[in-house]
Amino acid sequence: MKLQEIVINNFMPYKGEQIVQFPQHETQNVMLLYGDNMRGKTSFLNSIRWGFYGLAVGRHLRTIPRVNLVNIEAASVDDWSMSILLKFTHEEKNYELRRKITKKSHVSVPSIDNDFEEVVGLKIDGEVISGDKILNQINQVSPEEISRFFLFDGELLQEYENLLLDKNAQGEKIKLHIEQALGVPSLINGRDDFSVLLQESRRQQTRDANNSSELKSLAARQSDLDVKEDTAQADLIALKLQKSEIEILVDGIDDILKNTEAAQRSKAELDVLTATKKATEERIFDDQNERRQLLRNAWKDILYTGVQPVLRNIKEQRSAMFEASNNKVILDSRILELEKSLFDPICPTCSQSISEKEISEIKEQIAVLKAEASLSHVDIEDIRRLDTKIEQFSQIQSQSEGARFCELVKKERKSNVQLMKLETNIDEIEDEISGFDTDEISRQRSIRDNYIKQLSNIEMDIASVEKSLEKIKKDQTQISNVISKSTQGTNSLSSVKVDLYQSLESVFSAGIDELRDSARLQVEKYAANAFSQLTTEVTYSGLEINQNYGLTILDHQGRALKERSAGAEQIVALSLIDGLNRTARKSGPIIMDTPLGRLDPKHRANVLKYLPKMADQVVLLVHEGEIDPNKEIEDFKERIGVRYAIERISSTQSRIIRSH
CATH class of the missing domain: 1.10.287 (Helix Hairpins)
Structure with a gap:
């Protein structure tokens, strides 16, 4: 299938009739549609989806009701008609598919889907196809089940990671769609x-x-x-x-x-903060109790500090008394020896008599020693009194209650600061989720x-x-x-x-198994080839496919990578899309909204060079932050067949204009 033209009338932000022509050249097969966020890129993607299948999806793949599809400005003047005309070719035949809704005659202001009438018309080479055959013809060209492989939001590429998970419900659904595309x-x-x-x-x-x-x-x-x-x-x-x-x-x-x-994440954060607040309050309460206990004995800490110098002084006095007492014993012993020599003035060594002069010197020495001994006299009662004081003062002990008390004061001050921050954060989050029934969410x-x-x-x-x-x-x-x-x-x-x-x-059973195996191998082969051209990591050896068509990156030794980044996930998903499109029994244009959102500049350049090869037509809905029209466009400008831009008229109206 190859798109030729789309005529949009009153669809979402596009008031009135707007015509977009798709590139038809074999090599200049890329169409760029530039638009800032909230200007209508996703609405353009939805216009194609709705034209084919009567379905438009919003965030999280939720179906958009018809009343929200009609342009607000048109509806405000009671124009509730909206239509999409798609012109395309398939197997050398020309198709014109028109889908239109209008409000029912008895309805004043539509509010639900049933307030509208929907009309679908199809011509093939000018021949009108009857209503009951239109759906069959659309399914022959592009079944809705496989449209996800050529008509998708780049931000949803990560959903293909579910294919790596065993017994994953979403992965099973994607697998069924893949096998539908492959003809299984x-x-x-x-x-x-x-x-x-x-x-x-x-x-x-x-x-x-x-x-x-x-x-x-x-x-x-x-x-x-x-x-x-x-x-x-x-x-x-x-x-x-x-x-x-x-x-x-x-x-x-x-x-x-x-x-x-967002509310769930905030609620989970609130639960954590609330639990932390409770623990902090309990810690403050426990510290306050401990502080009160410490106050009962804190006086000992103060008394201990005052007593220590006195105790050291008393111990020094006692030590001095002990030293004086020991010195007196030594002096008394020396005096006794000298007095003996006076009673028997014969030298015990040489047996000669001691001279008068020497006797006089001995007497003088004895007098000096007695004087020193009298100064070293210690009253034993004084020592006992000091021992008693030392024993009494030594009983005054400290458990560092004062230091611990000071630590608790500092700790409590920090805890109170933390508590204030927690309460502020809790108040902010409660304001954020005030409009949500978090109990109902739980x-x-x-x-x-x-x-x-x-x-x-x-x-x-x-x-x-x-x-x-x-x-x-x-x-x-x-x-x-x-x-x-x-x-x-x-x-x-x-x-x-x-x-x-x-x-x-x-x-047929054997054929199913054989087709599945060969299709998986084909998808793996094409995807691995695309991956080698898209990735900037030269040490990767390729991709490996599983039974669900999930792709795993292999390192230089052929080992499966357990974890991969969001950017790597997007590259793998693009590789899978390419492999499926090349293997599928039906091929079509690739129309991608926000395809480069999570890619670094090098990967972005690789993707831009490779995307034109992925299909006969590639339509990229981007903003200038993704593809700089003055720089990155140089990487593949020779492949660009046509460029459009979304011009803002008002908050509820946009216009698509062709640029050169």
Whole structure:
């Protein structure tokens, strides 16, 4: 498919009729539509989506009601008509698809979707297609299920990361859409059709066998298995229906929760801050209690500080007394020796008499020593009194209550500052979420968690029933084969049909597996090639695909990277889109809103060089922060076929103008 022209009339910010022509050149195949945020880039993307499928989506993929699609300025003058005309080619045929809504005649001011009438018209090479065939024709050109691979918001590329997760509901849905694009459902439908024919033929074979006495017991066993199969199939259908209903409920809650993501984050932050505040208040309370306890004994700390110098002085006095006492003992001993020498004036060494002069000197020495000894006299009672004082003062001990008290005062001051900050933050967040019912959000989360648990149980039940069905079908096949090979069953028409449909079912089953495997390998091959040209990291060796078509980056040694950045995720998603478009049975233009939002300049340059190769037509809806018209446009200016810009008329009106 190749887009030629779109005519927009009163769609969202685009009042009146506005015409945009798409590039038709083989190499100059890029169209740029510049527009600041909130000017209408996403609305332009939605105009194409709505023209094809009657669907426009807003944030978080929520469907935009019809009343919000009609331009506000037009509606204010009671012009409630809105239309999109798409001209495109497909397989050398020219298509004109027009979709229009107008308010119903009995409605004054529309408020719900049913207040509008919708008309869809299609011409192929000028021939008008009847209404009941239009949807079929659109699906042949571009089924809605695969439109996500050529018509998407670049900010939603990260959703493909779900393909890496096992048993992820969103990933499963994307996988189904991928396989739809790759043509797998065609084979699945064929296999299922033959399964139905096989079942009917087996039951006819059972009825035929029931008429034979030789085969009657086998027919009875087969009939019993048929009943079990019907029961299991009914259980399986009921379980899958129940699963689908719960998934719809989960999706609905997810939509609600997505719209309150900021409030939820704020509420989670509020819960943390509230818990921190409570812990801080408890800590302050405990510190105050400890401070009061310390005050009871803090006087000891003050007394201890005052007593220590006195205690040191007393100990020094006692030490001086001990020293004087010891010195007196030494002096008394010396005096005693000298006095002995006076009583016996004969020298004990040489046995000669001591001269008068020496005796006089000894007497003088004794007098000096006695004088020194009298000065060293210590009263033992004085020492005892000092010992008593030392013992009393030593009992005055400190547990550093004063220092601890000061630490607690400082700590409490800091805690009070922290408490004030917490209370300020809590007040600010409470103001932010004042318009949200956070209790209801929490209730919805709780309900969602319960649904997820139910889904897990249902999936286990489905797996169990499918296993039982597999065993039943295996037993049916064995019995059917025995009947077919019997004398009575060999030539019966029912047995011939059973053998035929059984073979065809096997062929289609094998074909499904083969197609899936080859499609995955093809997607991996093309995606890896795109990734090598898009990434700036030369040490990556490529990509590896899983059963869900999720892509993992491989390092230089072929090891899977466990974590990847938002930018890397976007590059991988673009690589997957390219691989799918090149592998898909149907191809179309790529129309991308905000494709470069999370990329650094080097990756951005690589993407701009590669995007024109991804499809016959590439439409990029960007702002100047993504692609600088004076710099980055040089990287691929030779591929640009046409440029448009969104001009702001007012807050509710924009105009698309062609630039040169």
